[in-house]
Amino acid sequence: MGILDNDTVIVDAILTTIGRQKLANGQPLGITKFAFGDTGVDYTLYNPDHPSGSDSYGSAITSLPMLEAVPDDNVFMRSKLWGTGERNVQNFSFITITSGITATITKVPKETVSNPITIIPTVFPRITNAIFDFKILDYRGVIVPGALTGDRGDAINPSFDYPDPVSITVSGQTLELNANSQQITSQKSFGVEITREGTAPAFVTVTMEVNNIA
16 A cells, blocks of 8 residues: 555546456446545544634645555445435434444453443434444454354454454444453454444444453
């Protein structure tokens, strides 16, 4: 991944293998759908108190480095912008986290087990019994009741000291998480992405406390 020169307007595109084959054979690419994302944009930099006035409220955002396109949705399209082109729409659906955007799996005092947490999302406009996809970006040492398969499709429950991060996606109305008992030898934080089709996503940062010593 690299940084683009954001002094000029740039369209940075990467073709898939099939796209390159079509281009080499002189065939049209046949693009029928596209998506926009804002991964890498920090909206907290928006400053309505900027001394230079309204034209500069977002100057810190537009000055951010532009990332080169990467053909991996998990890297470059983690935050997709959604819309269907309707006019006069005041609100699109989005997810909020009722339980908070940060959570800690705490150690039970004088024991080598931990207290579970529950991530509780809500979709606006409110939908009863909405189902969400929860993507745990680093599943090592984490217990997810009922979770059996990871991104590779195999049954996994990787230990805390497993050498490489393993992600897993589960679906449900809420997500309960806990730490494997006696395994957590150092404090660890990982992210959970909460998505729902046609809805702006949300993100929760989870921290696990050490639990290998009573």
